[in-house]
Amino acid sequence: MKKDIVQYDIDPELLTNFLDESEESLATLDNLFVELEQCPHNKDIIGSIFRIAHSIKGLAGFLNLKDIKNLTHELETVLANIRDDKLCIKTTTIDCLLTGFDEVSNMVTRVRAGKSQVADENKLTELTDEIKGLSDSDIRGENKDISEALEDVAVGVEQISEQAEELDKAGNKIVEEIVRQKKDKAESLTPTAMGRTMRVSEEKIDVFMQYVGDLLEVSESFNLLQKRIDSNSDMQLAREFKDINTSFNQLSDKLQKSLLAIRKVPARNLVQKIPRMARDLANSLGKQVQVEVTGQSVQIDKSTIEALESPISHLVRNCVDHGIETPVERKKAGKSETGFVKIDISKQGDDVIIKIHDDGAGIDPEKIRKKAIQMGLVTAELASGLSDRETLQFIFSSGFSTAKKVSDVSGRGVGMDVVRTNVESLKGTIDLQSTPGKGSAVTLRLPSSLTVLVVNGMLASVGDQQYIIKVEDIYEAIRPKAEEIITVSGHAECLHVRGQIYPLIRLHELFGVEAEFTDPTEGMVILIEDKDSRGAILVDKILGQQRVVVKKLDERFSYLNTVAGAAILANTKVGLVLDVPAILAESLGGLAVE
Numbered sequence: 001m002k003k004d005i006v007q008y009d010i011d012p013e014l015l016t017n018f019l020d021e022s023e024e025s026l027a028t029l030d031n032l033f034v035e036l037e038q039c040p041h042n043k044d045i046i047g048s049i050f051r052i053a054h055s056i057k058g059l060a061g062f063l064n065l066k067d068i069k070n071l072t073h074e075l076e077t078v079l080a081n082i083r084d085d086k087l088c089i090k091t092t093t094i095d096c097l098l099t100g101f102d103e104v105s106n107m108v109t110r111v112r113a114g115k116s117q118v119a120d121e122n123k124l125t126e127l128t129d130e131i132k133g134l135s136d137s138d139i140r141g142e143n144k145d146i147s148e149a150l151e152d153v154a155v156g157v158e159q160i161s162e163q164a165e166e167l168d169k170a171g172n173k174i175v176e177e178i179v180r181q182k183k184d185k186a187e188s189l190t191p192t193a194m195g196r197t198m199r200v201s202e203e204k205i206d207v208f209m210q211y212v213g214d215l216l217e218v219s220e221s222f223n224l225l226q227k228r229i230d231s232n233s234d235m236q237l238a239r240e241f242k243d244i245n246t247s248f249n250q251l252s253d254k255l256q257k258s259l260l261a262i263r264k265v266p267a268r269n270l271v272q273k274i275p276r277m278a279r280d281l282a283n284s285l286g287k288q289v290q291v292e293v294t295g296q297s298v299q300i301d302k303s304t305i306e307a308l309e310s311p312i313s314h315l316v317r318n319c320v321d322h323g324i325e326t327p328v329e330r331k332k333a334g335k336s337e338t339g340f341v342k343i344d345i346s347k348q349g350d351d352v353i354i355k356i357h358d359d360g361a362g363i364d365p366e367k368i369r370k371k372a373i374q375m376g377l378v379t380a381e382l383a384s385g386l387s388d389r390e391t392l393q394f395i396f397s398s399g400f401s402t403a404k405k406v407s408d409v410s411g412r413g414v415g416m417d418v419v420r421t422n423v424e425s426l427k428g429t430i431d432l433q434s435t436p437g438k439g440s441a442v443t444l445r446l447p448s449s450l451t452v453l454v455v456n457g458m459l460a461s462v463g464d465q466q467y468i469i470k471v472e473d474i475y476e477a478i479r480p481k482a483e484e485i486i487t488v489s490g491h492a493e494c495l496h497v498r499g500q501i502y503p504l505i506r507l508h509e510l511f512g513v514e515a516e517f518t519d520p521t522e523g524m525v526i527l528i529e530d531k532d533s534r535g536a537i538l539v540d541k542i543l544g545q546q547r548v549v550v551k552k553l554d555e556r557f558s559y560l561n562t563v564a565g566a567a568i569l570a571n572t573k574v575g576l577v578l579d580v581p582a583i584l585a586e587s588l589g590g591l592a593v594e
Contacts, residue, residue, distance in 0.1 A: 028272060106119070
């Protein structure tokens with residue numbers, strides 16, 4: 001292995017810039033090729049791909065990276081033939097070009113790792129010959145008789161239009177010269193404004209973010225101090241401190257938001273490989289699939305994007321493998337032969353919503369029900385009482401699969417449970433809906449950033465412990481009357497408030513702490529809602545509203561699955577930030593909203 005290590009005689013900064021720019025450019029190619037396959041005559045797409053190849057070839061040549069330069073040169077030649085209408089675009093053409101650029105990407109990765117550019121010289125030679133063969137065998141006009149006949153027909157048209165074109169060109173040149181002179185004059189008077197960028201390591205940004213979190217905690221301490229000054233000092237001093245504290249809070253907010261923005265990147269970084277992946281998988285399964293993505297400009301924390309790449313990829317593979325039917329099956333069902341997978345990305349408050357849906361066969365809840373009974377996940381009696389939507393949730397169980405045979409794509413029962421685990425580790429939720437014959441939809445909801453999570457929370461106490469509930473999760477806080485406390489199905493304590501039923505969640509029982517009040521009519525109840533579930537959390541007291549910095553708990557506290565994190569409060573105590581969706585899921589499963 002040691003002989004594979006190479007010391008490149010290149011300026012480190014130039015090499016790093018080349019590698020960064022090449023990786024960014026190559027990452028966009030998958031989508032461009034999928035679009036080109038769907039719109040083979042789109043000159044803009046062809047031009048974009050050609051420019052990427054040309055740029056990488058030129059820079060690689062400048063840095064004496066000959067293998068990268070030579071391969072991109074061959075790819076550029078093929079692209080030039082396509083651009084000049086000398087080469088037909090076929091599926092095999094796209095496949096070959098994609099394979100070629102995949103190898104360029106592999107070469108770039110090897111150079112970054114300090115290895116030789118080529119892992120296997122023989123494979124590279126075979127690939128290069130295959131790429132060269134595209135230009136040799138598929139050139140338009142291969143059939144000379146047809147080409148000559150078409151040329152004869154074209155001669156007459158060319159002669160008729162030649163003079164008109166010459167006049168048109170002359171007129172255009174006059175206009176262009178006038179425009180150029182005015183533009184040159186304007187540019188000589190106005191300096192060019194260019195955006196400036198600087199690469200900063202993620203580690204440095206993360207450290208800075210931690211300091212910002214500490215700063216926000218100090219800000220909350222100042223808020224507490226301000227309340228004490230308001231009640232114990234003269235009015236003039238209180239006003240002055242309040243003004244300074246307000247400015248400090250505003251500055252802290254701006255700093256935190258600015259740093260969060262630095263870590264965020266467009267959602268297109270998450271989905272840019274998806275169309276290519278779906279295309280390749282569909283081809284291998286004899287299917288036709290088109291992927292549409294909306295919301296690619298939505299900003300998401302880079303670490304969240306990295307964590308979501310595998311789950312999103314798995315969900316789309318499921319759509320193509322299990323959801324989308326073959327062209328013959330779709331035609332019989334009265335559908336177009338091409339299946340559609342759509343990914344919608346949007347923002348709701350501080351959360352990102354990712355919805356992946358297809359127009360395929362959908363999921364038969366009866367099959368899921370039978371499989372769940374067979375696996376011992378539920379009894380036949382209980383299964384018969386479950387709604388179709390509740391039944392679909394078994395898909396997220398470990399080892400669950402209804403595939404009739406095991407393949408490279410599916411059938412091993414590994415996947416959806418891992419997807420849910422990954423999403424929940426990001427403090428997100430996942431929801432599945434499906435209609436047999438029409439398709440399925442999976443919706444992910446997650447915070448747009450996890451680096452430094454600042455929430456506005458309601459502070460409540462149970463005994464000596466303090467808890468924070470996000471304000472957006474709270475519907476109302478009340479002290480219930482005795483007649484509002486009821487029992488549902490003979491075993492579940494609930495609150496019946498203004499026609500709605502809320503399962504009662506006793507926080508002291510959930511966390512095993514001693515409460516001051518166990519009678520809901522003596523304590524306070526916080527009504528919470530999340531999607532289709534609701535509940536009522538019983539606490540001793542509500543202490544007020546506070547902005548807190550949520551910090552992750554270390555692995556020793558991983559068993560606290562109903563806790564989103566911890567926060568240092570203004571009074572220097574540590575409070576637990578409650579994970580409302582997890583609490584609703586664990587405590588009686590919440591209650592479906594009618």
